Every structure is written in structure tokens, then in C-alpha cells.
Amino acid sequence: MTEKNILVADDQQEVCDLIKQMLEIEGYTIFQAFNGKEALEVVQNSPIDVAILDIKMPVMDGIEALKKIKQMDASIEVLITTGFSDFKTLKQTVDDYGAFDYLSKPFYRDELIHVVHNAFLKRDFNLQKDRTDLKGRIAQLEKDFIKKNRELRETQIKYKNIIEENADSIIIVTKDGIVRFVNSAGEALFDKKREKLIGESFGFPLMARETTEIEIISKDGNIRTVEARLSETEWEGEMAYLASLRDITDRKQMEEQLQQSLVHIKKSMEGTIQVVSMIVEKKDPYTAGHQQRVADLARAIAEEMGLSKERIEGIYMTGVIHDLGKVSVPTEILSKPGEITATEFELIKNHAQEGYNILEKIEFPWPVALIVQQHHENIDGSGYPLGLSGKEILLEARIMCVADVVEAMASHRPYRPALGIDTALKEISHKKGILYDPEVVDACLTLFNEKGFQLA
Template identity: 55%
Template sequence: MKRKNGNIIATENVVSVMSKRLGFMSGVVSVVRDVTESNRAKENLKRALEQVRNALGVTIQVMVSTIEARDPYTAGHQQRVAHLARAVAGEMALSQERIDGIYMMGIVHDIGKISIPAEILAKPGRLTDVEYALVKEHPRIGYDILKDVESPWPLAEVVRQHHERMDGSGYPRNLKGEEILLEARIMAVADVIESMASHRPYRPSLGIDAALDEIASGSGVLYDSDVVEAVLRLFREKGYVLPTV
């Protein structure tokens, strides 16, 4: 539609049929509303969100580069978990917005390990109780690092929750079931699979079959059953393979 000055504007048209009598319409009411400003506001919001995402991507890349410099294993692990978590989210038919967020969350889910001494992370033998207790602090530390980072996704909260378990046996807060965000439930399963299927400083790879058996046996108890079903479909029916990064 054009204004009198020739400018083209966006409009919203609402047409209502007035009551019928004896089978005939008594009239039609049409309302035309100028939505130019509304559309402009939506576009501005879209651009603002894109700027936030771009800034967030730069921030995350700096964090990942810092981890890579001191612990290449954790960096590779995070990237593989991110790829798998994104694939699982897609298999579960989540929105593209949530899929994008889950990938970002995967890239930094172990960011809290940046505060743990490298010699503990790379220790070839069994960790002492004190060392293990320190490692278990990484979800809390990651949350503290990310909680003030502006993000369209619950980035910090998922980092804090990715070691929680459906039955409340996880850490750091012993959350149960629906108390755990879906993104964190996806991250938990992806994290376990990648960890078991890859070489660790203290043991060789256990293999993908052992990893899938582990999550299948813990379905509904430790791990979200819908997430487990999606993962098993990916690997056993659709030929998904963990990426080499």
C-alpha cells in the first residue's frame, strides 16, 4: 500500500463478516493497520540478536583458544561433543534456534576446566579423592565464567548442569528429571559417549559400542530416554560417526 506521499508501507488487513440474516451477509468490515514501525522494530531486534551472536562467537572462540593452548584434549573433546549434541538436537526436531545454541554450549561445556591444573587433567593414573573433587568443580567454575556473558541461550546454566543425572545422582546440585534443562540432558549423553569412545590420558578408547551400551542401560535412570533413543537412531540406523577434530 502507498501513502499519499508515494511511500510504500507494510499493512495488516483484518476482514470480518457481519452477522448473516436469512442466509445473506449484512456487511463486511475491513480494518487496515500500518505495521511499518512494527516490522522495522522486528528487523532491528533481529539485527541486534545477530550482533549479540557474533560477539558471543568471538568470546567463545577466545575461550576455546585459551583451552587449546593448555589442554588440547579438552578442546578436541568439546568440539566433538558439540557436533554430536547438535546432531541429537536435530534428530529430536528441535528448532534451529535451539540447535544453534546447543552447538555453542557444547563448544564451551568444559570451560571450567581452565582453572584445574594441567597436570591433573593429563594425569595418566587414577586421580586421588582430592584431585577428583577438584575436577568435579568444573561445572560450577564454568557457570561463574559464563554467567555474565550476554547470550540468547541458557549457556551458563547448561554448562553448570551437564553432569546432572535424571535420578539426582549427578553433580554439582543433584538435580532430577525436568529440573535439568533439555539442552543439558542432551549434553550429558553426548559428553558420556565422546568420553568413552575416545582416548583419555588414563586409558585407551573403550569404543563406540561400549559407549552406546552404557547410555542404553542408563536410559530413563541416568539419562533422558528421549535423548538416548535419538542417539541410538543416529548411530545404529543413520550411520552417524563422531568427527575427527
């Protein structure tokens, strides 16, 4: 017969002993405590079924002990006893704190036995219910396990089919480089049956999380370029690599052909730009070589500033034709000796906008039309044709502006002799941050003063 263990906790020794005598006669095993703290120690160390707690105890009262006992083992049924007739407090212990029932001192033996018996009935009912619920949960877990296992198998088959039918070659390789699995595409790529491949060395470096290109020689001696992507995986309980191989031979050949086409197009474009430049210089022979020298200086400034190769190339190409709009200016004005009139200057100023109008419909890989349009804009907004300022002006145009000013001042013009490079550098230095971008000016000064740059 299973023991029925009861904890009796009361700060009065005689009360504890009296309750113990009454209950031992009924076959219960009694544990005693004389305050709430001792009661918790008994619960912690002994298999208690029912606890009888007096409310008023030293160190820790019965209500606090009740709360903690329920936290330790919610299956323990707790009875509260008290010598006070505070039925509100007694009712609260049942409703709010989980006590099974209460006894008001003094109580009769039959009353005690009846309440304790009911407490055990309730505990047995709850335990039986828990066991029934547990059986139900176990049965449900078994069903869930069977279902999940079936789903897992279906998923495994699904992914196996995906891997097998994948257009990329999928190969599983051990950390030692031995092939353990090959799909159908892998057989085709290596021109071998998987039985011949499995167990052999993979033969290529294993670098997880990196994409590399490898070359495979087919039976007919042709070299195939293959893109390999490796990732870490697990195979039969051990770390391995999953190699995804894609034949990119055709793509590489197309890329090479495309690159050759781009080189050809670029050369054609450069030739066209040079022809346009020559047309402009035929129109204005007094500035022959001006565009080329501006292009060379602008490119050098851009390199000094650390711009990308693509932007530097765009700046150079634009420099070669930056005065294209001058084809719209009468030759007699461009080559006029001596001072020009205000009206004539307005016609010359028009060349930046005219150059933009000619170039805007042409699809260059750089903002050529905008650079041409803005190369006479000043960062204080005093330039033309749009009166842009600061960062509204493309950096490429700010570079072209400085290069254009330096070359123009250092070279001969119909209306004046050459002013010289020193005067040109003083001009941009004096107006740095006013008309000209400070960073561009600094790069230009460094070229001439420190790196020996000279206009051709």
C-alpha cells in the same frame, strides 16, 4: 349494549335450568356445562365473563375447574355453589384459589342476582383498571422510546466522531468490493478525497477475520506497507466489510533493522563463545576438539528428539563451552598420564560448578549456565555437583550428559587410550534409565545405528 356471558356448571340438569331462568330474566346470556371438563371447553370456545361452578361434579370437580379457568383467563370472576355446609372449603376457594364468592344451596333468586351483579362490578372495575394501567404503560413506553431514540442518535454521532478521528484508516466496503465510506485517516493514507474513493473498487482481497499486509503506492512513488484487518458488518441494510488499515511502514523498517542488529549480535556472541572454547582447549590440549564434538552430537540428539530450533541452538552453543570451568583446574592434573587420585578427581569435578559461576551473570537467550552446571548430573541422583535427579535436571543438560559420555569414551585421554564408539554406545545403553535419560539414549543410538552419525 355489550353481552354479559355467564357459564353455569352443575351436574344436575334441573339446577342448571333453574339458574339459567333466573339470570336470563336479568338479561344475561347463559352457557351450560354438566362437569368440570365441559366447563373448560366452554371457556375455551366462548367469551365468558362470570362462571358459576358447583363444587361436586363428575369427571372434574368445581375447585379443579376453578384453578384451570383462572389459568386460562384470570379476568373471569368465578362463583362457587355447593349443597354442603363445609364453610372451611368454601372459604378456601375464595382465599386460596381466587373465587369471587360462594353460594350455599339452596339459595334465593335475589341472593343469586346480588352476587352475580357484584361479580360483574368487580370484573368491570378490574378491566377498567387494566385499561388505565395499559394507557399508562403505553405513555411510558412512548417516553422510553423517545429517550432511547435520542440516546441512539447521540451514540451514533459519538461513534461516527470516534471513527472519523481514529488514527487508523476506516473503510466500509460492500461484498462486491465497492467503497462506501472512508474516514479522514483513509483520505490521508490513499492521498485522495473521500468523494474520489467512494464508489471505486477497493482493489484488495476481502478476507474477514484475518489480518493481512497490503502495499500501497503513494503519489510520490513510495511503497507503504499497510496492515489490514477486516470484519463483517452491515451498511445500509446489507452485508459489508469494515476494513481497518494501519500504516506499518516505519514499524517494518525498524523490525528489519532490529533483525539485522540481532544477527550481528548473534554472530558476535558465537565468535566470543568460539574464543572461549579455544582458551579451554589451550588449557587442556589433550581434549582438543572435545567440546566441538560434544556440541555437534548434542545438537544432533536434540534434532532427533524434535526440539525447537531455539532450544537446539542453545544446546549447541552451550556444548561448545560446556567444559569452561576446567580453566580453574591445574594443567598438570588435566594432562596427567595414568590414574588420578581421589583429591585430583574432586578438583576436576569442580569444573561444572566453576563453569556456572563464570557464566551465571551473562545474559544468554538460553539457560547456558545451568546446562553447564548440570551436565554431569545423573537421573538417579548420583551425579555432581548438586546431586539432582530425574526432571530436576534440565532436558538440555540430560542431552549434554549423554553426548559428553559418548565422546569422552570414544576419544583418547591422557590416562587411557580411546575405548571406541561401540563401547561408548554399550555404556549408555546398559545404563539407560539408571544414569541417563531413556529418551535421550534412544535418540543417540538411533543416530549412530540407523542414521550413520559419526563423531568428527
